[in-house]
Amino acid sequence: MRATLFPLDGPLRFLLLSSFLIPLGSFMVLPFMSVFLHERLGMGLGAVGVVLAVASLVQFSGGIVGGALADRIGLRRTMLWALIIRTAGFVGLLFGLRWPPLAVGALVLTCCGAALYLPANKAYLVHGVDDERRPAFLAAGNAALNAGMAVGPLVAGPFVLSSPGWLFVSVTALFVLVAAGHARLPAARAGESGGQSAGQGLLAGVAALPFAANALAFYLYFHFQHFLAVYAVERATSTFYSLVLLLCFTLVIVVQPLASGLIRRMPYATALAAGFAGLAAGLAVLAIGTRPALLAGGALITLGDIVLFLKNDLEALHRSPRSDAVVFGQQRLAAGLGACASGVLGGQVYGLTEQAGDTGWFWLLAAAQCVLLPLLLLALRERPARHPTPLMTTTKEH
Template sequence: MVSFLPTLGRAIWVLLGGILFTHLGSYMLLPFFAIILSSEKGLSLGNTGLVLGAGSIAFLIGSLLGGILSDRLGRKLTMVGGLLIRAVGLFGFIWGYSFLTLLATNLVAGIGGGIYAPGAKAGIAALAKEGTKTTAFSYRGIAANIGVTLGPLLGTYLLTKSSTVLFAGAATVYLILAVAHLLLLERECIGKDCPQVERGGIRQILSDRPFLLFSIVTIFVWALFTQFTLSLPLRAEQLATSRSIGLIWTTTSLLVILFQGSVTRFFSKHLHPLSTMAVGMALIGTGLGSVALSSSFWHLLGSAVLFTLGEMFVMPTSDSIVSDLAKPERIGSYFGVSAFVFGAGEALGNIAGGQLMQTAVSLNYLNLPWLLFAGLGLLLSGIYFLLSRWQPLAKPLTSELERQAERSAAPIRRKQKT
C-alpha cells in the first residue's frame, strides 16, 4: 500500500496531517454545535444563528489576514498562531453561557481557523515537487474526508460524557497540531532573510485579471457545492428518507478516500486544468439535476455519487490553478483570497438554496431548484471550456502531460543549440 503513495516530502505530509485533524476537530463539533447552543447554553434559535454566522464571517476575515501574514511572517508561524487562537476559542465555549460571550468566543475560533487555512494550502503548493502539485492537493481532499468521516463518530462518543469534554477534546486537537507544526515544520526564513513583500498586496491581487475572473466564476461553483449539505437533506426530508442522509455522507466520503488519487492521476495527465473543471462541473450539474428524478433513498445516493465524482475533478484542480496563477512571493495572499471566495460562495449558496427550496414549496413545484442547479452547473462547465481558450488564463496552466512533454523536449532543444 505504501508503495503506491507519492513521494511528497515530510513537510507536505505534516501539512496533510494538519488538514486531516483540523477537519476532525471541526466535524467533532459541527453536527452538535447548534443543538448545544440552543438546548444547553440556552440561546434562542435566532441568537444561535447569529453565533454560527459570526463564526463564518470571522473565518472569511481570518483567511484574508492569514494569507497576508503567511507572506510576511512565514507560513509556519502563521499556521501555529491560527491553531492556537482556534484552540483558545474552543476552550472558551466551556465557560461561556451568555449570548455576547458565545458570540465573542466563536469570533475568536473563526478567526483562528481562517488564519490557518491559507498557509496550509500555500505550503502544499510551494513545497510540492514538479509534477506532484495536483496530486498533493488530491491527497488534501482525501485527508479532509477522513477527518469529516471520523469527526462525528468521535464527537458522538465525547458528547456522551458531556459538552465540556467535547469542546475540550476539539480544542486539544488544535493544541497538539500547533505543537506538531512548531516542531516538525522548518521555518521558511528568519528576519532579514525573509523576502520583503510590498504593502497593498490584496489590491494588486485584485488587479490580476485572470485570477480575478477565475475567482468570480468559482464563487458560483462553491455556491453549487453548498447544495449538497443544504438542499439535499431538505430533499431527503421531502422523500421521507432524512434518517438515512448520514449514510450518503459516509458513502461519498469513502469514495473520495478510496478513489481521489486514481481519478487525479488520470485527469492530471490527460486534461488541461480548465477542461478538468469543465468536466467536473458537468458532472456536478448532472448529479444535482438528477435529484429532480429521485423518488427514493437509492436515487438520492446515485445522485450524490455522481456529484462526488465531479467533486474529485474540481476540488484539487481549483487549488492547483490558484497555485499556478499566484505570484510566488504572494502565494499565501492568493490562497487567502481563494478561501474568502470559497466562504462567499458558501454564503451565497446557503441563502439562494434556502430561498429556492421555499419558493419551490410555495409553487408546489419541488423540481424547480434542481433544474436550476443543473442549468447553472452546465453553464459553468461551458464557461470553463471557453476560459480554456482564453490565453491569459489558460497559458499559465498546463496539464501534467504537457509538463512531461516540456521536460522531455528541454534536453533536445539544448542539444540543438549546441
C-alpha cells in the first residue's frame, strides 16, 4: 500500500483529511435520521421510508449532475459549492427543531451537497494517477471516509435525541472550516484528466453492467443502512448500534486498502458473485436479532460491499470513455436509484413485518433478493467492454 500511495503532496493530504472530517460531521446526524424523524418528530415508518428514499435518491443520483458540473467549472469549485450547500442544510436542520417540515427539506439540501461533492472529490484524488495505483488511491479515500463514518455515530449517539441543537451547531461549524480549506486548494479541472465530454449527454458512454450492478448492490445494502437503526435500537441500545457501525467501518478502513490490488485483479464475474454472497449471508444473519448476530451480519455485509463497490467503480472507469468525474457521477446515479428503491420498498416491507410482530422476516426477504436478483445481471454479461485490454493494464488515459 505505501509503495503505491505515498508520498502524498499537501493538497492530497488535505483532501484525505477532508474525506475523514466530512463524513465525521455527516454521520453525527444522518445514521440517526430514521430514529430522529420517527421518535422526535413523530413520523410513521412508512413516511420515514419515503423521506429517506427521496434523500438517498438526491444524494446518490445527483452525483451525475455533480460530475457534469465538475467537467464544466472544475473540480475545486464544484467541491466548494457542494460544501456551502451542505452547510446550509445543517443550518436548516437546526431550525427544523422548531418547525419539523423544515427538517425534511434541510435533510434533502444536505444530500444535494453530498451529490455534488463526491464525484469531484474522487476525480481530484486520482487526477494524474496511473491505472495501477488508482485502486490504492480510491481505497485510501474510502478508508478515510469510513473512518469518519465510524467515529461520527460514536460521538453523537448520546446527544442526537437529547441535545440535537448543539449537535447541529457543531456539525455546521465543522463544515464551515472544511469549506474554507477547500477554497485554498489548487485548481484542477476534470477535463485535464482526459475524456473530454462537453456537449455529451449525462448518460452517454455509461458502462451498462457496472451501472446495473452498482444499482443492485446499493439497493440491497441500503436495507441495512436505512433500517438497522430502528431494528438494533429495539433489541439493544443506540450505543450498541454505533458499535455495529464502528465494526463495519473499521473493516472497510483496514481490509479495503489491503485488498485493493486483489480486487483490481479479480475477474469481474467472480467479484460480483463473492460480493452478493456476502450480502446475502449478512442479511440472513441479522434476522436472528441477537447482539452477536447484529455484529456478525454487519461484518458479512461489509465484506461483500468492500468488493462490490470498489470493483464496480474500477470496472466503470475501464469500460467508459468519459472523464473520471462523469463516470463517478454515473455510478452515483446508479447508487441513488438503488438506495431510493430500497427506501420506498424497504420501508413498506419493514412496516408490514413490524405489524406482523416479527421484523426478522424483513432481513430474510432481503437476503433472498441477494440470491435471486443478481441473476438478472447475466443478461448484461455478454456485452463486451469498450476497452478490451485487461483492467490492470488498460491504456485509457485519465
